[in-house]
Amino acid sequence: MKDLEMRLVSELMKNSRRSDRELAKVLGTSQPTVSRMIQRLQKEGILKAYSMIPDFAKLGFSVMAVTFIKTGPDMPPDMADALVKAVREVEKKRGLKIIMFVRGMGMGYDVMAVSVHESYSAYVEAIKEVREAASQRFEGVETFLADLHETKYDPLSMSKLADYLSMHMGRGS
Secondary structure, eight states: HHHHHHHHHHHHHHTSSSSSSEEEEHHTOOOHHHHHHHHHHHHHHSOOOOOOOOOOOOTOOEEEEEEEEOOTTTOOOHHHEEEEEEEHHHHHHHOEEEEEEEEETTTTEEEEEEEEESHHHHHHHHHHHHHHTTTTSSSSEEEEEEEEOOOOOOOOOOOHHHHHHHHHHTTTH
């Protein structure tokens, strides 16, 4: 990715509501250049979505959960699909608010979900229903819960990553 494209991505991560004209001014290029870059980055799948991050607590959520799931050694694809299906069913039934749901690896777990809940008891009910819907197809579940009313450090944001990208422009390209 070119330096100018990386800077554009960084600026959009900081505030995706800015106009192409504003972005061009910050980047020191023309508005048509910015518009063409945005179209190309969208077409290439680099820019996937434009989103804002609300204050979850002010929306009525008090708990954010980062849940790690151990599905077992060599979980067959159909079992993994069943887990995803179970989570999707609970999402629809209970209005489960999953922000991110991905396979990965680390700490002995291979699935991670990030979700928000109105209360601790709402979280407990949701995870209970996911377990039941998945028919206990996983070996372990661990969750880190954050009280959204007690955020004293950095809230969820893309700005920190954008700052990192800005500081490392051109390296490796």
